[in-house]
Amino acid sequence: MTETVPALQARRLCAAYHQQPVLEDITLSLPQGQWTAIVGPNGAGKSSLLNLVIGSLAPLRGELRVLGESPAAQRRAGNIAYMAQQENMEWDFPISVRDTVLTGRYGLMRHDPLWRRLAPRHWADPSHRQAVEAALDAVDMADYAMRPIGELSGGQKKRVMLARALAQQARILLLDEPLAGVDPPSEALILDTLERERRAGRTVIMVTHDMPSARVHADNVLLINRTLVGMGAPDEMLSDAMLARLAVGDRGALSGGERVAA
Numbered sequence: 001m002t003e004t005v006p007a008l009q010a011r012r013l014c015a016a017y018h019q020q021p022v023l024e025d026i027t028l029s030l031p032q033g034q035w036t037a038i039v040g041p042n043g044a045g046k047s048s049l050l051n052l053v054i055g056s057l058a059p060l061r062g063e064l065r066v067l068g069e070s071p072a073a074q075r076r077a078g079n080i081a082y083m084a085q086q087e088n089m090e091w092d093f094p095i096s097v098r099d100t101v102l103t104g105r106y107g108l109m110r111h112d113p114l115w116r117r118l119a120p121r122h123w124a125d126p127s128h129r130q131a132v133e134a135a136l137d138a139v140d141m142a143d144y145a146m147r148p149i150g151e152l153s154g155g156q157k158k159r160v161m162l163a164r165a166l167a168q169q170a171r172i173l174l175l176d177e178p179l180a181g182v183d184p185p186s187e188a189l190i191l192d193t194l195e196r197e198r199r200a201g202r203t204v205i206m207v208t209h210d211m212p213s214a215r216v217h218a219d220n221v222l223l224i225n226r227t228l229v230g231m232g233a234p235d236e237m238l239s240d241a242m243l244a245r246l247a248v249g250d251r252g253a254l255s256g257g258e259r260v261a262a
């Protein structure tokens with residue numbers, strides 16, 4: 001697969017829950033290797049768009065390709081790492097921080113010899129252990145590796161879930177509000193980590209309400225309010241005029257068809 005295949009390509013994409021439309025007529029193309037911030041008001045359909053990309057929500061109409069294939073195929077192939085906005089996890093389950101992050105590697109463990117897959121986790125292939133330690137370091141949670149995840153604060157849990165996504169070392173990182181509820185030092189650390197991921201050639205797609213960080217770090221900003229209100233460079237998209245259009249879900253910015261990130 002070549003670098004020229006878009007990371008995401010949507011054509012007239014529509015999605016609904018119980019026949020209630022939540023996303024309508026989204027046509028866009030995002031190249032690989034860029035950092036895209038998805039911005040929009042509460043209920044705009046940002047998380048739903050990520051759910052389409054991971055294949056957990058089926059399009060009502062239209063088409064979505066991820067790296068040129070179906071979302072489900074790319075998810076199975078381990079090419080999409082995803083951090084949910086809110087984990088529906090039973091935090092009281094007695095699993096350590098390190099083992100939680102290791103679950104990010106489970107898809108890749110399919111390729112290990114059977115004896116390794118059946119062995120205790122501390123005998124996992126060194127590549128898995130190294131990826132886990134690097135991810136824990138990246139979010140500054142190495143000191144908490146042995147702690148049960150249920151004993152962490154909300155912001156710390158969020159950093160662990162980000163580490164789980166990083167540990168997968170996937171080509172596309174999909175992050176739903178990774179900065180919400182984390183303190184400023186952790187936010188800086190997470191943004192540095194994502195910069196490194198992007199420089200390593202990964203595609204970073206991040207839903208955020210944090211305009212300053214989107215302005216500084218993103219290559220593209222996608223404005224969503226049920227439909228695509230705008231897509232382009234942060235300076236243009238995060239102008240007062242565009243944000244005003246976003247608030248009312250104005251589609252005028254997009255008359256003329258498909259948007260392709262530069």
Ligand SMILES: Nc1ncnc2c1ncn2[C@@H]1O[C@H](COP(=O)(O)OP(=O)(O)OP(=O)(O)O)[C@@H](O)[C@H]1O
Binds near residue numbers: 017018047048049
């Ligand atoms: N599982 C679901 N079943 C039914 N409706 C849903 C479901 N998930 C989301 N919705 C509805 O779809 C719309 C879009 O929700 P979505 O979570 O995608 O918004 P969002 O842009 O991520 O918002 P936020 O900024 O609050 O996270 C909302 O009106 C929401 O009520």
Ligand SMILES: [Mg+2]
Binds near residue numbers: 046047085
């Ligand atoms: Mg959301």
